[in-house]
Amino acid sequence: MSTAIDTAVAALNAKMPEGFSSTAKFIIKDEGSIIIDSDGARAGDDEAEVTLTASAETFQGMLAGDVNPTAAFMTGKLSVDGNMGLAMQLGAALS
Template sequence: MTKQELVTKMQDAGAFVPGKKVRLHFGDEGAILLDGQANQVTEDAESPADTTIKVNWNDWQAMAAGQLDGMTAFMTGKLKVEGDMSNAMQLQGVLAKLR
C-alpha cells in the first residue's frame, strides 16, 4: 500500500480521533494528518497537531495488518509519541477501522 492509498483508505473509513489532530510521521516516507476537527485525512506534514506518532513505514504496515501490536511497538521503541498520549491510546480504534 502506498501512502496515498493509506490516506484514501483512512478517509473512507473515518479513521481519525474525533476533535483531535494526530500526525503519523513515517520518517523518510513523510507524514499524514488525521484531522478529527475537519473530519479529513491529508498528507499535511506542517500544520500543528495535538499528537505526533513517529513510526517507520514497515512497522506501521505491520500494525495496520494486525501483525504488530501498538503497545508492543511503543514499548520496544518502534513507535514514539510526542504530545497528548491519550490520543495515541486511541490509535488501536483507528487501526481497527482499516481492517
C-alpha cells in the same frame, strides 16, 4: 507524495471513516507525514496534539493488524510526542 503515504491515507480513512475527534500526525520515516482530524486523513505536516513516528514497515504492519501499536511503542518501533491519551485512542482504532 509517496506511494506509502497514499496507501496509508486510504487505509486510515477506511479504518476511521468518521475521522478523529482531535488532531494527530503520523510521521512515516523517509516517506512523509499524514494528518488525521475530524475531516479524515490526508497528507500533511500541520500542527497536531499528538505525533506518532514509525518506519514505513511498522506503520504498514499497524494498519494491516500485524503489528500491535502498544507493542510497537513498548519496543521502541513507535515513538509518541504529545498527548498520550490521544495516542492510546488512535492505537485502539488501528487495532
